[in-house]
Amino acid sequence: MLITWGSEPNSRLEEIARTVIETPFTRRTWSELVFMMAGMPIAFIGIAFVGVTMASGLVLAITFIGVALIGLAVRGARGIGGMQRRLAGALLDETIDEPEPFSPRPGYLGWLQTALRDRTGWKAIAYLAIKVPLALVAFVTAFSLWWDAFRCLTYPFWGNHGGLPEWGTVQLVFQPGYLSPGSGGPLVAVATVITGAIFFFAAPWPVRFFDYLDRLLMRSLLAPDAMTVRVRNLEQARAHTVDASAATLRRIERDLHDGTQAQLVALAMRLGMAKEKLADPDHLDVDQIRDLVSDAHRGAKEAIVELRDLARGIHPPALDVGLEGALATLAARSTIPTELTVSIDERPSPAIEAIAYFCVAELMANIAQHALASRASVSCAQQGRWLRLVVRDDGIGGAQAVNTGSTSSGLCGLADRVRTVDGNLELTSPPRGPTVVTVDLPLRV
Amino acid sequence: MPLRVAIAEDSVILRDGLVQLLLDRGFEVTAAVADAGGLRLAIERERPDVAVVDIRMPPSFTDEGLRAAIELRREHRGLAILMFSQYIETRYAEELLGNDAAGIGYLLKDRVADVSQFVEALERVASGGTALDPEVVTQFMGASRRRDSISVLTTRERDVLSLMAEGRTNAAIAESLCVSEGAVEKHVTNIFSKLDLPASQSDHRRVLAVLRYLDT
Numbered sequence: 001m002l003i004t005w006g007s008e009p010n011s012r013l014e015e016i017a018r019t020v021i022e023t024p025f026t027r028r029t030w031s032e033l034v035f036m037m038a039g040m041p042i043a044f045i046g047i048a049f050v051g052v053t054m055a056s057g058l059v060l061a062i063t064f065i066g067v068a069l070i071g072l073a074v075r076g077a078r079g080i081g082g083m084q085r086r087l088a089g090a091l092l093d094e095t096i097d098e099p100e101p102f103s104p105r106p107g108y109l110g111w112l113q114t115a116l117r118d119r120t121g122w123k124a125i126a127y128l129a130i131k132v133p134l135a136l137v138a139f140v141t142a143f144s145l146w147w148d149a150f151r152c153l154t155y156p157f158w159g160n161h162g163g164l165p166e167w168g169t170v171q172l173v174f175q176p177g178y179l180s181p182g183s184g185g186p187l188v189a190v191a192t193v194i195t196g197a198i199f200f201f202a203a204p205w206p207v208r209f210f211d212y213l214d215r216l217l218m219r220s221l222l223a224p225d226a227m228t229v230r231v232r233n234l235e236q237a238r239a240h241t242v243d244a245s246a247a248t249l250r251r252i253e254r255d256l257h258d259g260t261q262a263q264l265v266a267l268a269m270r271l272g273m274a275k276e277k278l279a280d281p282d283h284l285d286v287d288q289i290r291d292l293v294s295d296a297h298r299g300a301k302e303a304i305v306e307l308r309d310l311a312r313g314i315h316p317p318a319l320d321v322g323l324e325g326a327l328a329t330l331a332a333r334s335t336i337p338t339e340l341t342v343s344i345d346e347r348p349s350p351a352i353e354a355i356a357y358f359c360v361a362e363l364m365a366n367i368a369q370h371a372l373a374s375r376a377s378v379s380c381a382q383q384g385r386w387l388r389l390v391v392r393d394d395g396i397g398g399a400q401a402v403n404t405g406s407t408s409s410g411l412c413g414l415a416d417r418v419r420t421v422d423g424n425l426e427l428t429s430p431p432r433g434p435t436v437v438t439v440d441l442p443l444r445v
Numbered sequence: 446m447p448l449r450v451a452i453a454e455d456s457v458i459l460r461d462g463l464v465q466l467l468l469d470r471g472f473e474v475t476a477a478v479a480d481a482g483g484l485r486l487a488i489e490r491e492r493p494d495v496a497v498v499d500i501r502m503p504p505s506f507t508d509e510g511l512r513a514a515i516e517l518r519r520e521h522r523g524l525a526i527l528m529f530s531q532y533i534e535t536r537y538a539e540e541l542l543g544n545d546a547a548g549i550g551y552l553l554k555d556r557v558a559d560v561s562q563f564v565e566a567l568e569r570v571a572s573g574g575t576a577l578d579p580e581v582v583t584q585f586m587g588a589s590r591r592r593d594s595i596s597v598l599t600t601r602e603r604d605v606l607s608l609m610a611e612g613r614t615n616a617a618i619a620e621s622l623c624v625s626e627g628a629v630e631k632h633v634t635n636i637f638s639k640l641d642l643p644a645s646q647s648d649h650r651r652v653l654a655v656l657r658y659l660d661t
Contacts, residue, residue, distance in 0.1 A: 254506065257501070257531055258455075258456060261531055261554075262456035262458050262459045262531075262554075265459055265462075265531075265554045265555060265557060266458045266459050266461075266462040268555065268557070268558035269462050269463075269466060269557040269560070270462065271558070272557065272558040272559055273469060273560050276560050276561060299458070
């Protein structure tokens with residue numbers, strides 16, 4: 001059923017016409033209608049529940065029962081808001097973020113306190129209060145339009161028995177009696193069917209308009225507000241930090257346990273053996289004792305080196321001087337010729353300096369181990385309130401931030417660490433290189 | 446015939462050191478392995494008298510050594526085991542001792558520094574005795590809900606109780622406290638009667654009795 005308007009300049013008109021004609025046959029139109037119809041009982045049952053509990057709660061407010069009833073109203077409203085949100089998700093494809101779950105404190109009083117302070121619940125009550133009149137107007141409009149369309153379109157089939165619509169918009173336009181059942185001939189029938197067709201193609205639009213208002217309402221009252229979202233993000237970041245620091249402590253413990261502690265035990269053991277041999281002057285075996293002591297000596301020196309490395313891993317002493325000096329040490333120590341440029345006007349906070357340092361250290365280690373690079377460069381520049389680190393190498397590329405395997409697995413850890421301060425790590429490493437890692441960190445945590 | 450010892454320790458430095466120490470002291474080292482699986486094989490193949498087992502080993506670095514030890518004790522009657530760890534966990538000691546403290550030891554790794562005492566403990570365990578680290582005993586005493594009743598003991602009796610809990614014989618206790626064996630015997634009798642413990646001749650029974658008393 002295509003209407004061709006022929007000439008080019010009318011293509012916009014053609015588009016509008018096509019939309020008008022196709023709309024009643026789209027899935028969206030019917031979903032919106034169903035949403036409106038289904039939303040109506042939810043809104044009415046909801047407001048009835050909230051109204052009754054809230055009113056009786058207020059009447060009894062001086063007693064515990066009253067307060068409990070108000071809490072129940074808020075908690076119930078939250079549940080109804082959730083239903084409404086799911087309905088919108090299923091029928092309107094309108095994804096509204098879940099508010100934070102209702103997590104009451106322990107005990108009845110804890111539950112009540114949480115319920116009374118539940119912003120989500122109170123906002124759901126506000127939503128219901130606005131939704132009810134909206135639903136009423138929307139329902140009457142939608143129902144009468146569709147009903148009229150149906151009645152008018154089918155007029156020829158039952159014109160003698162029924163007559164014109166008795167309830168709906170048509171009656172408002174065509175005054176009662178102006179056209180009455182059986183009063184018209186074929187002309188009236190044709191006119192009525194045409195009227196029905198107009199209603200049929202017009203009906204989806206008011207429904208869409210009211211659903212649009214409802215969407216706006218749901219977005220502002222049933223979705224978590226900006227503050228809640230921010231709090232949630234911060235909570236996630238905090239959980240990350242806590243986990244990361246627990247993991248760091250575990251790593252340090254492991255290093256101490258497997259490395260230094262074992263070294264020292266072996267050292268003490270050798271000295272113990274030497275001491276006992278010396279205590280027996282009759283059977284002195286000088287060579288044996290010398291071996292034991294020199295083993296112990298070597299062990300002591302190794303333990304010192306291990307401890308130093310471990311301490312440097314916890315907090316690099318070079319950072320005390322500043323990031324620039326620390327990075328210079330890192331670049332100088334690298335086995336691959338590394339060019340370093342630093343331009344910082346203002347010292348970042350210690351935590352940021354440490355993260356920046358460990359990022360560069362880890363990335364340099366990755367380059368030395370995996371990249372097969374001949375040169376590398378590190379730049380560290382302040383850009384406003386941000387610090388941008390760029391580590392680049394001319395190696396084979398193909399680095400990936402993966403969780404398993406030894407190759408670059410440190411990258412994932414780095415990205416996590418950077419995220420804990422709202423920073424960002426970006427990796428580009430095409431096959432055959434070059435690999436560029438860009439890390440943005442805020443100057444202050 | 447020298448005592449035959451198997452070693453399970455994942456730190457190479459310590460393992461080599463232990464082998465050197467035991468060979469030097471005239472033990473026969475049947476195997477020196479790095480994990481629980483290796484230990485199981487080594488014990489089935491060589492049937493050593495005693496195994497020195499690190500608690501924390503790969504792959505999970507938690508308590509593989511302890512699990513292996515408990516299983517091996519069930520499968521091989523008479524196998525003595527000396528657990529060897531950098532930390533003392535009272536829970537581990539309880540699990541390890543179970544109902545039978547014969548041929549069980551639990552020492553801090555530091556104890557190898559006193560070579561003679563370590564070797565003595567190893568021999569005691571191998572011959573069916575018990576060797577608990579003083580740290581284990583201290584923890585048991587500290588955690589005991591019966592601190593009040595321990596306070597009825599004299600200081601000297603408390604010293605004797607600690608040494609007894611470590612698994613020492615009366616003779617060894619006498620030596621370490623520089624008193625006569627008769628005096629130790631008297632203290633022991635006093636302790637048993639004051640704490641209402643069943644008197645026992647066998648040394649490892651005494652250990653269990655004391656620990657159970659402290660633990661309940």
